Amino acid sequence: MSQPKQSTSESSALSADLVEGLAALVQVPILDAAMAERIAGGAAAAIEAVHASSRQVEPGVTFECEPSDYLRVLEALAEESASQERPRA
Amino acid sequence: MSYPDSLLDAMAALRSGSISANELALQTLERARLAQARTNCFLAIESETLLRAAERADLVLADARRRGVVPLGALQGVPLAHKDMFGRGGSLVRYGSKAVLDHASQQVATATARLEQAGALEVGALNMAEFALGATGHNAAYGDCRNAWNPEHISGGSSSGSGAAVACGAAYASLGSDTGGSVRIPASANGLVGLKPTYGLIPRTGSMKLAPSIDVIGPMARTTADLAEILQVVAGGDGIDANASLRPVPNYRSAVHQGVENLRIGVPTNYFFDVATDEIRAAMDQSLKALLAAGARRVDLSVPAVSEMSELSRAIVYSEATALHAPWLRSRGERYTPQVRVRASTGLAIPAAVYLEALQLRIPLLRQFVDQVFSRCDVLLTPTLPIPVPRRDETDVGAGASLWQILSRLVHCTAPFNYLGLPAITVPAGLDTRGLPMGAQYIARPYAEATLLRVAAVQQRAMPMPRLTL
Numbered sequence: 001m002s003q004p005k006q007s008t009s010e011s012s013a014l015s016a017d018l019v020e021g022l023a024a025l026v027q028v029p030i031l032d033a034a035m036a037e038r039i040a041g042g043a044a045a046a047i048e049a050v051h052a053s054s055r056q057v058e059p060g061v062t063f064e065c066e067p068s069d070y071l072r073v074l075e076a077l078a079e080e081s082a083s084q085e086r087p088r089a
Numbered sequence: 090m091s092y093p094d095s096l097l098d099a100m101a102a103l104r105s106g107s108i109s110a111n112e113l114a115l116q117t118l119e120r121a122r123l124a125q126a127r128t129n130c131f132l133a134i135e136s137e138t139l140l141r142a143a144e145r146a147d148l149v150l151a152d153a154r155r156r157g158v159v160p161l162g163a164l165q166g167v168p169l170a171h172k173d174m175f176g177r178g179g180s181l182v183r184y185g186s187k188a189v190l191d192h193a194s195q196q197v198a199t200a201t202a203r204l205e206q207a208g209a210l211e212v213g214a215l216n217m218a219e220f221a222l223g224a225t226g227h228n229a230a231y232g233d234c235r236n237a238w239n240p241e242h243i244s245g246g247s248s249s250g251s252g253a254a255v256a257c258g259a260a261y262a263s264l265g266s267d268t269g270g271s272v273r274i275p276a277s278a279n280g281l282v283g284l285k286p287t288y289g290l291i292p293r294t295g296s297m298k299l300a301p302s303i304d305v306i307g308p309m310a311r312t313t314a315d316l317a318e319i320l321q322v323v324a325g326g327d328g329i330d331a332n333a334s335l336r337p338v339p340n341y342r343s344a345v346h347q348g349v350e351n352l353r354i355g356v357p358t359n360y361f362f363d364v365a366t367d368e369i370r371a372a373m374d375q376s377l378k379a380l381l382a383a384g385a386r387r388v389d390l391s392v393p394a395v396s397e398m399s400e401l402s403r404a405i406v407y408s409e410a411t412a413l414h415a416p417w418l419r420s421r422g423e424r425y426t427p428q429v430r431v432r433a434s435t436g437l438a439i440p441a442a443v444y445l446e447a448l449q450l451r452i453p454l455l456r457q458f459v460d461q462v463f464s465r466c467d468v469l470l471t472p473t474l475p476i477p478v479p480r481r482d483e484t485d486v487g488a489g490a491s492l493w494q495i496l497s498r499l500v501h502c503t504a505p506f507n508y509l510g511l512p513a514i515t516v517p518a519g520l521d522t523r524g525l526p527m528g529a530q531y532i533a534r535p536y537a538e539a540t541l542l543r544v545a546a547v548q549q550r551a552m553p554m555p556r557l558t559l
Contacts, residue, residue, distance in 0.1 A: 014438055019438045028434060031430070043407070043436075043438035049401050056394050056454070057453045067448040081463070081535075
């Protein structure tokens, strides 16, 4: 896994101060402002991507999806393929 | 006898008695020492353990020959080595870090235990990115792992030692893990075949966790047939890992002989080639030509919603990694190297709702991708690395403004498939003008690893890599 990408959004509200505050809340030490800034940059990029992606699916679709069904969905997609291939064989 | 080139050759030589497990182990140890000097791929070479295990393997092999039967264990006497992240029931496992030297995992990893039960031997423990949090092979705790073809260049990571050791012939195959490209990137950079299987194909029981919703274990080897042999042994649920599929395991060994006639090869018209260099594009053209010449068909298509998937994957990885590391970050954060400490702490700033949204979006995005892509093609072709293998100094801390761009491009083509959980294989696609390997990546439907092996075997026969001499 690579290092977090840095956010390019100028409107990002995720500041180093906020990161330091969150870290203090859960008592995970942050070394300095530079570390907090790097965390903020990486986290902001990931947050922006989630927001961008949620606009690509139908509103409400997340109500129909249970993350714990993920393995079952992978297996079902594999089976769909197998059933589609049978007539050709 | 001369050193068998491939794992299958080694298996045949050991069974026929033309080489003993002890002779093979001694020759492998010599290669391991050369590989270590060139690449720093090992965290430990375990000579005595290897030779003792080889003695036991020779007894099994001799008994089988005397009785005229196939020896117990398909891999009897074959030397392998793995990323140092698989639990050995109380022995030290370093996870590439000096933060956990007092933490001996009591767990036994199912995947490596299955290889051991099949008779495979272990040469030693392989280098890796600290806690698997890095795609380059840099490791400030144990020293960087370097590229087998040119040590001035990165090995790729996080399964850095796996790539370098197998390329150097210090092991016939290796298990690594892949959460953003960590098997495929070092396999490609070192001229190997490397598989990120479908999520759930290989049980993760007893292996280091990075992000359990995404982590997979994957093999790499010098040939597709060798990789299939390893996959055959390690695939299939173990009844312990709740996220390991209990589907029947297909015959991967036979898949490598099945060819690609009428297989539809999808070539994406968006995203994956956007940042590829001309040389990489030409290598992908050559790869495609090899498959078309063997009877495959080309399909050009646009792929949906991939541009954000690397970051979606990171939202999950960093959230889960921080949750796993939080106790150690509190109690021994100073033992982490600074860069890795940042990466392990990034989830602190990702809200729980965002993390869960990334998980919830995965199923509809997966369905959309599979429906739109694999209704039109059987496998998708992309570069593994869209850029040439970078130099180590280009990707080291303080390398300058281009650092982030290079790091993001390293996972540009790999990380989307970690998010989706789809199987992906990298296959050597020749050497670039600097003599460094390039790799083609093929992606398929869930649990269609056998199809990927068919494609990889055909490409490898058509585009053999030159031999790497140390």
